[in-house]
Amino acid sequence: MNDQASQPFSRTHCEKPKDCARTARSARRLLGYVFLLAALTFLSGVQPAAIGAASAQPASAPLAGADLAPALALLGTDSYGDTDAALGRLAVSTNTRAADIVEAIRDGRLLFDPQSKAVFLRMPDGAVTDAATGAAVGAPPAGLRPVRVNNRVRRAIDAAAGALALLSPDNQKRLAAAAAVFKSRDVSALPILDAALAKEGDPKVKTALEQARAAIIVASQSVSEPERVSAARLIAARGDQDALAILSSLPPNSPDAVKAAAADGIEAINRSLAMWAVAQNVWYGLSLGSVLLLAAIGLAITFGVMGVINMAHGEMVMLGAYTTYVVQEIIRTSAPFLFGWSLAIALPLAFLFTAIVGIIIERTVIRFLYGRPLETLLATWGISLILQQAVRSVFGPTNKEVGAPSWMSGAFDIGQMSITYNRLWIIVFSLLVFFALLLVLKRTALGLYVRAVTQNRRMAGAMGIRTGRIDALTFGLGSGIAGIAGVALSQIDNVSPNLGQGYIIDSFMVVVFGGVGNLWGTLVAAFGLGVANKLLEPFAGAVLGKILILVLIILFIQKRPRGLFALKGRAVEA
Amino acid sequence: MRGLGIIDRKGAVFLAIVLGAAVLVPASNLGLAETNPLHVSDYLVPLLGKYVCYALLAVAVDLVWGYCGVLSLGHGAFFALGGYAMGMYLMRQIGPRGVYGNPVLPDFMVFLNYKELPWFWWGFDVFPFALLMVFLVPGALAFLFGWFAFRSRVTGVYLSIITQAMTFALMLAFFRNDMGFGGNNGLTDFKDILGFSISADGTRTALFAASALALAGGYLVCRALVTSKYGKVLVAVRDAESRTRFLGYRVENYKLLCWVVSAMLAGLAGALYVPQVGIINPGEFAPANSIEMVIWVAVGGRGTLVGAALGALIVNAGKTWFTGMLPEAWLFALGALFVLVTLFLPRGVLGLWASLTEGRRKTTAPAPPAMPAAKPAE
Secondary structure, three states, rough: OOOHHHHHHHHOOOOOHHHHHHHHHHHHHHHHHHHHHHHHHOOOOHHHHHHHHHHHOOHHHHHOOOOOHHHHHHHOOHHHHHHHHHHHHHOOOOOHHHHHHHHHHHHEEEEEEEOOOOEEOOOOOOEEOOOOOEEOOOOOOOOOEEEOHHHHHHHHHHHHHHHHOOOOOOOOOOHHHHHHHHHHHHHHHHHHHHHHHHOOOOOHHHHHHHHHHHHHOOOOOOOOOHHHHHHHHHHHHOOOHHHHHHOOOOOOOOHHHHHHHHHHHHHHHHHHHHHHHHHHHHHHHHHHHHHHHHHHHHHHHHHHHHOOOOHHHHHHHHHHHHHHHHHHHHHHHHHHHHHHHHHHHHHHHHHHHHHHHHHHHHOOOOOOOOOHHHHHHHHHHHHHHHHHHHHHHOOOOOEEEEOHHHHHHOOEEOOEEEEEEHHOOOOOOHHHHHHHHHHHHHHOOHHHHHHHHOOHHHHHHHHOHHHHHHHHHHHHHHHHHHHHHHHHHHHOOEEOOOOOOOHHHHHHHHHHHHHHOOHHHHHHHHHHHHHHHHHHHHHOHHHHHHHHHHHHHHHHHHHHOOOOOOHHHHOOOO | HHHHHHHOHHHHHHHHHHHHHHHHHHHHHHHHOOOOOOOOOOOOHHHHHHHHHHHHHHHHHHHHHHHHOOOOOOOOHHHHHHHHHHHHHHHHHHHHHOOOOOOOHHHHHOOOOOOOOOOOOOOOHHHHHHHHHHHHHHHHHHHHHHHHHOOOOOHHHHHHHHHHHHHHHHHHHHHHHHHHOOOOOOOEOOOEEOOOEEEOOHHHHHHHHHHHHHHHHHHHHHHHHHHHHHHHHHHHHOOOHHOOOOOOOOOHHHHHHHEEEEEEHHHHHHHHHHHHEEOOHHHHHOHHHHHHHHHHHHHHOOOHHHHHHHHHHHHHHHHHEEEEEEEHHHHHHHHHHHHHHHHHOOOOOHHHHHHHHHHHHHOOOOOOOOOOOOOOOO
């Protein structure tokens, strides 16, 4: 793998110094052709004085010179041939006004005085300026006429505009122009490209320019075979979809060596794209896993640790999401500057609110049903119906809009995969919640009591632990965690009264699959199921993939009825 | 003696009511004038028929939950599969009268560019075959599922959760268009059954009578099972599974028989349900439906069979009334029912009634099967 990865990399730059030198030489040669061409066009023109001006210019002079005068002199004649020639000069001008002038010709804003042949530029706001200096002209001469354009001139305008961008002093502009050429593969851009390459200093832009040039010459009949082969390699090194498109659309009459190089390149690109696709799916899987973990982690307490089959768990998640909504509504109306902090404010509130709801449920219903797990299931299902309908009655049945703070929106790329910030933060958040919970259970007095009560209720009671209080607090903890899961899930899901129902089955699957009473099992199960689900999706489709996962879980439970990481010893009997 | 032994006093009353309804409701609907106060309206007949199907389903759930201790959260799947088998028969009966007029392919298949009938639709134009499938498909699924689950000794909550996963997976599968079952629209637009128009009064009353007879028959089958020696072992499995196993009984086989019979009864209920409501769609597989079935049984009284049927009637009549009068309040009422019944009526309405009459008469009549207060340690 290392081999494949590093090899294309080295190809992005000239393979040998000799190659670089050759590229530079041919660039200069091609540049010569451009000027020959320009001169020829211009010989067909009518102004002898202008011929002198143009031929007096050495081939490379306009690159360095900032003088626009010869081009402007040509423009002043208002002949199509001269305009074309002038555009050829402007295209290679380093004068910062060249781009403005080209644009003005396109828009019909370049004016000339038929008497004096002086050229003026009318700004978009109507002010007339001197074309050469940009200085405002107080009293423009009467009878100004716009420089006319025809189709030939329009083509020249486009070429000049592209070329000016390629030669622009701004790195970003050059990069964008190179990418545009790479996409358009316009043969006429080749000379400019060579000119730009010859003076390019920035390695990143240089690579882009080389790739753009390669994209043109790989399909060109007039370039030597080895050059085309190396161009094919250069493109293959890009390794993305665009490169794939270029390599697979070579003209059918290309030499075999070029075809072979392209085929190699296509294979390498496909290989790397397939790897990136797997990586992207794994990422989606981790993201799904984090959602599952968030949804299941509270259940791992109420169901896993306490043994309460809490069908109202999903509704705790929903309540957490609605808490976020209410917090955001209050912030919007009374303190908009706090919006960036809305999630941070909602977190503790959601935890408190759902924990209190959970404690109320535990004290009024569940505590009478300990030891009767199936009855708990029915009672909590009833509670979930009541909570759903209550939320529906208060907030209405429609989805509520929960906004995302700026730090949670947007995305960035790693190689060929794209990563959105909200998914990234949710993964981080789910892990934080998980480890915080682990810490509470293993390192605090409350955690010690919880474990004592669940392992041996009577003995814990005999040791002076108030078991009823611990039950209520544990259930409150599990519910509170479901609530903060709701805060996170409000960012990626519709906040509606049905929000919780979508998660309840998945959450139970995760807890049962991981092994009841085992937090680490829940972690492994959540990410395992998430990744497995997303890796199955490309082959089976989203729905079938999910069905397959469910069937696999059913079969798995046959094999290991107590989950991945089953508790051993006496705890099993309880 | 054995023949009479399976029907106790409660059962006799129940059968009398059900069979009486099977005769009286059609007679009243067809024979009495609409102005007569005893006339059962055309609206009420299919509604009552629906309740009777639910009652049969509840009896099936009670057989596994009340007597075998298996809380199934997936009986809706068996019910829906039976319904789909019947729906497929009814679809084939439409023939060339569909919107697209294709004599073989149902409308949705024409719409989805099917060229020929998928193999699993073969034979569904023949009623006896379809009827066989009503029992065989849910039965086969239950057998397969139970065979694996009971052998691996998946019990209690775990079993409940995987039955829920089963019906959830089936729901997702039936929502797919390429499954060949009509996707999320399901099967509908039925025209006739056995040559009779499905919307005719005569057919509707006949369907009601058939449902009532099926309920009576289903009750008798379950009753025969639970009063036999087999039934005693079943209750033993419910109350102390490990102990029963140590006594030498093959617990998994006892459970499996009960489970398969229950699934078949659920399938029959679904098959009778579909022609009366006129549609079957994947929504029937929704896990929430299966959980609701369990509450019918709990409301009526678990482990009584009669109570299950009664519970189905009470809850569904309540649902019809509430959704008509106070649609907002229905979920509150249903939720409260779940909570209150589990908290205060562990033996359901029937148990409440029994304890009231017991208290008054102070007789030593045998109490209905007691609820296991807690699951004994295995």
